[in-house]
Amino acid sequence: MSGSIAGQEFPSAPATTGAEGGSLERRSVLRALGLGGGAALAATALAACSSSRTSSSTGSIGDFPKTSAWKFAFINHVTTNSFFAPTQSGMKDAASLLGLPAPTWTGSENGVVSEMVSAFETAISANVAGIAIPLTDSNAFIAPTKAALAAGIPVIAYNANASGNYALAYVGQDLYQSGYQMGLKIATEVTSGDILVGISQPGSLNVQPRLDGLKAALAAKAPGVTVHTVDTGAAQADELSAMESAYQGLKAAKGIYAVDAGSTASIAEMISKYGIKGQVHAGGYDLLADSITGVSSGALDFTIDQSAYLQGFLPVLYMFMYRMTGTLVFPPATDTGLTFVTSENVSPYASSKSWIEGGANKAVVPMPSSIGLPAPSTVQS
Amino acid sequence: MSAPTLTPADAPAAAPSAGSNLLRKLAATPEAGVVLACLVAFIGFSIAAPTYYSTDNLQVMGRDLAEFGILAIGESFVILTGGIDLSVGGLAGFAGILAGWFNVNEGLPGPVAIVLTLAVCAAIGLWHGTMVNKLNVPPFVITLVTFTICKGLALSVTSGTPITGMSNIFGDLSLYYVGPVPVPALIFLVVAVATWFALERTYVGRQIYAVGGNAEAARLAGIPVKRRVTSTYVVSSTLAGLVGILIIGRLGVADPSVAASGYELTAIAAAVVGGVSLFGGEGRIVGIAAGAILLELITNGLNAVNVSEYYQTVAQGVVLGVAILADRIRAQYFGGSRR
Numbered sequence: 152m153s154g155s156i157a158g159q160e161f162p163s164a165p166a167t168t169g170a171e172g173g174s175l176e177r178r179s180v181l182r183a184l185g186l187g188g189g190a191a192l193a194a195t196a197l198a199a200c201s202s203s204r205t206s207s208s209t210g211s212i213g214d215f216p217k218t219s220a221w222k223f224a225f226i227n228h229v230t231t232n233s234f235f236a237p238t239q240s241g242m243k244d245a246a247s248l249l250g251l252p253a254p255t256w257t258g259s260e261n262g263v264v265s266e267m268v269s270a271f272e273t274a275i276s277a278n279v280a281g282i283a284i285p286l287t288d289s290n291a292f293i294a295p296t297k298a299a300l301a302a303g304i305p306v307i308a309y310n311a312n313a314s315g316n317y318a319l320a321y322v323g324q325d326l327y328q329s330g331y332q333m334g335l336k337i338a339t340e341v342t343s344g345d346i347l348v349g350i351s352q353p354g355s356l357n358v359q360p361r362l363d364g365l366k367a368a369l370a371a372k373a374p375g376v377t378v379h380t381v382d383t384g385a386a387q388a389d390e391l392s393a394m395e396s397a398y399q400g401l402k403a404a405k406g407i408y409a410v411d412a413g414s415t416a417s418i419a420e421m422i423s424k425y426g427i428k429g430q431v432h433a434g435g436y437d438l439l440a441d442s443i444t445g446v447s448s449g450a451l452d453f454t455i456d457q458s459a460y461l462q463g464f465l466p467v468l469y470m471f472m473y474r475m476t477g478t479l480v481f482p483p484a485t486d487t488g489l490t491f492v493t494s495e496n497v498s499p500y501a502s503s504k505s506w507i508e509g510g511a512n513k514a515v516v517p518m519p520s521s522i523g524l525p526a527p528s529t530v531q532s
Numbered sequence: 533m534s535a536p537t538l539t540p541a542d543a544p545a546a547a548p549s550a551g552s553n554l555l556r557k558l559a560a561t562p563e564a565g566v567v568l569a570c571l572v573a574f575i576g577f578s579i580a581a582p583t584y585y586s587t588d589n590l591q592v593m594g595r596d597l598a599e600f601g602i603l604a605i606g607e608s609f610v611i612l613t614g615g616i617d618l619s620v621g622g623l624a625g626f627a628g629i630l631a632g633w634f635n636v637n638e639g640l641p642g643p644v645a646i647v648l649t650l651a652v653c654a655a656i657g658l659w660h661g662t663m664v665n666k667l668n669v670p671p672f673v674i675t676l677v678t679f680t681i682c683k684g685l686a687l688s689v690t691s692g693t694p695i696t697g698m699s700n701i702f703g704d705l706s707l708y709y710v711g712p713v714p715v716p717a718l719i720f721l722v723v724a725v726a727t728w729f730a731l732e733r734t735y736v737g738r739q740i741y742a743v744g745g746n747a748e749a750a751r752l753a754g755i756p757v758k759r760r761v762t763s764t765y766v767v768s769s770t771l772a773g774l775v776g777i778l779i780i781g782r783l784g785v786a787d788p789s790v791a792a793s794g795y796e797l798t799a800i801a802a803a804v805v806g807g808v809s810l811f812g813g814e815g816r817i818v819g820i821a822a823g824a825i826l827l828e829l830i831t832n833g834l835n836a837v838n839v840s841e842y843y844q845t846v847a848q849g850v851v852l853g854v855a856i857l858a859d860r861i862r863a864q865y866f867g868g869s870r871r
Binding site: 256268290382 | 586
């Protein structure tokens with residue numbers, strides 16, 4: 152079948168043959184997990200499912216046993232933020248792939264923890280099949296997580312993690328490490344003077360660790376740099392004005408950076424607006440349209456891709472496997488990556504407009520003729 | 533002196549039967565529309581999502597309701613005098629931070645931290661009343677100022693990082709049950725009954741209605757208008773403080789994000805849906821409570837039936853619009869009209 156997987160969710164692709172077309176055996180699932188690869192598990196499940204879509208029976212996908220139509224719930228801290236559009240696509244695609252109803256997407260629009268807790272409790276009381284949540288607070292979600300687990304509802308953290316919580320796994324970027332890497336990159340561009348760093352919600356565990364890592368790296372590698380943090384707020388509309396105000400107050404800043412998606416996009420917009428491209432270093436996170444345009448135009452030196460899509464896709468797969476195997480397949484912690492998108496590799500991001508990255512295009516993105524070398528492996532064998 | 537809404541509606545000229553007379557009487561009650569809407573919403577969502585009426589979900593709704601229901605009651609006090617209090621959401625958030633700070637950073641026992649927090653909130657209400665009465669600052673403006681300051685203070689006091697390690701009393705207040713009923717829901721009930729008694733069964737309460745109905749007439753009648761107005765701001769701010777304390781108990785941390793929750797608009801919406809006139813002088817606690825319950829039923833119900841987050845706000849607006857429209861039509865045909 153070269154048509155779309157799950158009917159509508161995936162783009163048509165040229166027919167593939169060989170191992171990718173094979174069916175999924177439990178042995179192969181376990182092998183995939185044994186390798187510790189969330190991506191491998193995802194690929195294996197995808198392969199199995201792609202061969203099985205001729206079956207129209209609900210709840211029986213690939214060679215998996217029949218299951219109930221498990222409905223998962225995704226709690227989020229900024230439900231209408233465009234950063235999470237790919238995450239929503241990912242969770243829906245995965246659910247569709249597995250023959251499950253689309254997960255619920257709920258929580259808070261403005262990062263209000265009490266609203267997230269309420270949504271969490273509502274999901275538990277609705278007896279959903281699994282809950283995925285960004286643990287943006289270190290304490291507030293402990294009690295609901297315990298309650299969910301006690302009720303037999305698996306909980307997976309995505310996008311933000313908190314030590315001391317009991318989520319089965321974390322699917323997302325290693326936030327502190329990504330901030331540290333960003334700090335190291337900044338240190339190669341700015342060695343002294345002031346820089347502005349926007350943060351949407353100071354203290355929130357989805358962004359604060361990045362800022363902490365960034366500061367630590369600069370303290371180690373460029374101690375002459377003074378970091379001025381800018382609280383830009385959770386609402387995207389306010390972030391541009393916050394960054395503009397900060398820049399007006401510190402025009403001598405040698406760099407303007409951000410540790411969240413909306414603030415990064417606003418920096419790109421601001422640099423174009425004030426015509427200061429090339430006069431100030433800039434960079435940040437995620438792949439909002441303005442950020443990609445900013446990297447393409449040279450307004451931003453870089454933006455960091457953390458694969459928002461996988462943060463929706465993988466938790467659904469993990470919760471499905473966990474339920475289906477009666478907890479035997481324990482969800483693996485998965486780092487969804489740290490890719491610096493720069494002028495050198497921005498082209499496919501800018502041109503594809505893929506739904507995987509929040510665009511509207513659901514076509515297959517063509518493979519490049521050659522693949523650039525990623526960062527060398529640091530795994531000890 | 534009696535409040536307009538406390539005046540019995542005109543009886544129908546002729547009652548064909550005892551049954552229809554009762555129905556007409558019920559329909560003429562200003563709160564009938566919102567109570568009916570509550571019933572319809574509850575039944576509708578229960579049919580659509582069986583878990584909606586489960587004990588667990590009702591408990592969740594009970595805790596939610598306590599938060600903005602109490603805010604709505606406090607807000608209504610101010611609206612009854614013709615004012616508005618935009619600070620309640622920010623103040624609730626700040627009160628939570630303040631209580632956590634007193635308890636953790638200053639080492640004060642939990643009960644003392646709570647009392648101090650409520651005292652600070654009451655003082656803020658007193659400040660509002662003073663500004664409105666003495667300097668004629670519009671309530672909208674002075675409470676917006678407080679909202680902004682509170683939101684900023686919640687962040688600056690904590691540097692954005694939640695306060696942890698608070699006394700167990702906060703959690704006890706928010707997470708315990710009496711039978712199957714969450715303690716916050718009981719607190720909401722106590723607040724509702726107490727404020728009902730204060731507003732509708734005491735001399736002072738009736739004076740508040742009178743001030744909202746016609747301040748000049750009330751002044752000429754010898755009512756201490758300024759004192760009554762100030763007292764409503766004190767009630768509103770103190771109840772906002774109480775809500776802040778309940779929220780941090782539920783979360784287990786004092787989180788500054790609560791200050792930016794937008795609860796003030798929910799509280800105002802609950803009050804208006806419950807029949808409180810924005811011009812002052814009209815509205816009853818039973819209606820306000822029903823308005824808060826309706827909002828909670830809708831909010832939770834939309835989640836239960838999996839309405840997309842992108843459409844939930846629209847859906848809430850539409851449902852509220854229909855509820856208000858139906859109530860206006862009811863008022864036109866059966867009396868009990870409001871301004």
